[in-house]
């Protein structure tokens with residue numbers, strides 16, 4: 001399943017979405033999925049904002065979580081396997097598990113009755129680092145529900161997934177792959193996918209420290225100076241051109257004044273690395289809400305002499321396919 005294109009039309013589903021708490025009951029017209037049905041989902045990580053495109057721009061990355069979903073007769077079993085993400089001590093294995101919540105909400109939306117569930121989650125995307133692990137988890141749950149219902153992913157899938165976090169940049173990238181522009185009209189999320197320029201080679205510097213997106217969103221001011229808003233509007237527009245056609249413009253196109261400096265106290269080492277890379281001409285930004293540092297290079301490496309102690313530096317491919325689902 002791939003190549004889906006988000007649509008801007010259709011009814012929206014916000015974070016308070018419909019059907020909450022009804023998953024256990026079987027409603028009239030609900031289609032029961034037989035025990036034994038199963039799907040396997042592979043979902044890419046993502047990097048959001050890309051500097052100036054706060055809550056708007058996203059890029060899918062070639063680092064994947066995989067989830068095996070088996071429909072059972074009753075109950076819930078969640079197995080969480082470290083496939084490179086590190087310790088999973090922040091993940092509950094009951095109904096609060098993010099993949100389970102997303103799957104249940106999407107199943108409810110699709111009129112699908114899932115009597116019991118067994119999940120095996122192979123997690124490679126590190127949590128709370130700014131690589132979209134939570135959006136990837138939500139997208140995998142939504143994609144699993146769509147596949148179990150025999151439905152193709154559509155714009156409603158994006159609205160369901162984005163409704164969990166209230167912004168769609170990561171979710172759209174994980175759903176559709178490639179480079180995405182996401183927006184919301186009164187809570188109705190939509191996205192447009194674009195093909196990133198093939199010369200772009202993202203490098204990520206991932207620190208061991210975690211930083212929750214919710215916490216660093218709390219550092220943002222209610223209002224920003226008009227000049228900063230104007231600056232970011234221009235740079236975000238330029239970023240669309242740079243990401244798709246003109247990688248030579250990436251340094252100017254990744255300059256941000258809306259969110260990074262406010263979040264800087266949460267991760268000083270990442271901020272220092274972004275500044276050092278930019279001073280060497282590398283198009284660097286904080287990835288998502290941080291603390292990972294993203295460098296959009298064309299050679300797949302960082303300049304010599306950078307202080308990357310405490311960071312795990314890796315080149316990641318751009319994922320162009322988005323979430324993939326197969327029968328298990």
Ligand SMILES: Nc1ncnc2c1ncn2[C@@H]1O[C@H](COP(=O)(O)OP(=O)(O)O)[C@@H](O)[C@H]1O
Nearest residue numbers: 090098127128129130131132133134137212213
């Ligand atoms: N694969 C997953 N399965 C279950 N929960 C997850 C998964 N990935 C992320 N989460 C939840 O989301 C939190 C991280 O979300 P967030 O702070 O938005 O960071 P990120 O930048 O990684 O998305 C984790 O602490 C965990 O509670």
Ligand SMILES: N[C@@H](CCOP(=O)(O)O)C(=O)O
Nearest residue numbers: 048055130131132213288289
């Ligand atoms: N636009 C969001 C992106 C959050 O990304 P994450 O990978 O850190 O969850 C923000 O900047 O808050």
